[in-house]
Amino acid sequence: MPGLTQDRLWSEAVILEAPNRVLRVQSTRDALLCLKNHWPPPEGNGSARSDALAACDRVIEGQDEPDVARAAFIKAAEEAHFAVHSWTGREGA
Amino acid sequence: MDGPEDKAPMDKAMRVRDVMSRQIYTVSPTDTAQSVARLMKETGVGALPVEVPGVGTILGIVTDRDILTSVVAQGRSTSTAVFEFMTVAAESCEEGDSILLAAQKMHDLRIRQLVVVDEKRHAAGIIALADITRVSPELGGLVLDGMSRHEPASQQLEGMSPCPA
Numbered sequence: 001m002p003g004l005t006q007d008r009l010w011s012e013a014v015i016l017e018a019p020n021r022v023l024r025v026q027s028t029r030d031a032l033l034c035l036k037n038h039w040p041p042p043e044g045n046g047s048a049r050s051d052a053l054a055a056c057d058r059v060i061e062g063q064d065e066p067d068v069a070r071a072a073f074i075k076a077a078e079e080a081h082f083a084v085h086s087w088t089g090r091e092g093a
Numbered sequence: 094m095d096g097p098e099d100k101a102p103m104d105k106a107m108r109v110r111d112v113m114s115r116q117i118y119t120v121s122p123t124d125t126a127q128s129v130a131r132l133m134k135e136t137g138v139g140a141l142p143v144e145v146p147g148v149g150t151i152l153g154i155v156t157d158r159d160i161l162t163s164v165v166a167q168g169r170s171t172s173t174a175v176f177e178f179m180t181v182a183a184e185s186c187e188e189g190d191s192i193l194l195a196a197q198k199m200h201d202l203r204i205r206q207l208v209v210v211d212e213k214r215h216a217a218g219i220i221a222l223a224d225i226t227r228v229s230p231e232l233g234g235l236v237l238d239g240m241s242r243h244e245p246a247s248q249q250l251e252g253m254s255p256c257p258a
Contacts, residue, residue: 004118004135004136005116005117005118005119007120007121009121009123009146022171022172023127024125024127024128024171024172025128026124026125026128027121027124027128029132030124030131030132033128033131033132033134033135034131036135037131037134037135038131
């Protein structure tokens, strides 16, 4: 997993709430791991999750800015019905 | 009490670079206990160097045991930042050091991992007691034996201290 030796920090953390758990994410690598290993099974096609995974890969490889991964992560969280708390994103979606 | 330097002279020629792991995952002091735990789960690594983001200077190390004993057992939030429970380690080693010296540091400080740093104090790798034991079971056994004979530390070990919150 050579990609995981790199990380790109976000300017603000994103906090996701679901029954019985809270995920606090503030970097691209951590977002990638949440999406990969700690995400609820998709109800639909999970396209926002796929997009977010791809965005995280691009950012870790230096091809995009961390805010791109953060925005994609928030969309994926909304798709997965997390309550999203973030300074710049939508509250309680 | 005998230290590892008093025995196992056959291992003196072996260097840290010969046994260390070069694939190194670092974390930031502002990362959280839960994000570090997720990285440990994914990589299977139980000890991660803490570096200054964007600079690369190594500040210390955080282990799975730190998360258990200093966060979970204390009832602290999993959002607790790494700098609040990491071990600030002045001790490290270099690639050209002998594994005997690395073993001696582990023995004296009662730690099982040392960060390997370059001349800029950037992480070059990590060496674990298990790496030493793999190439020299006798030396590894001496370090473990020495650790188990120590009294539990109530005083601060030289070169290591909890990071102030």
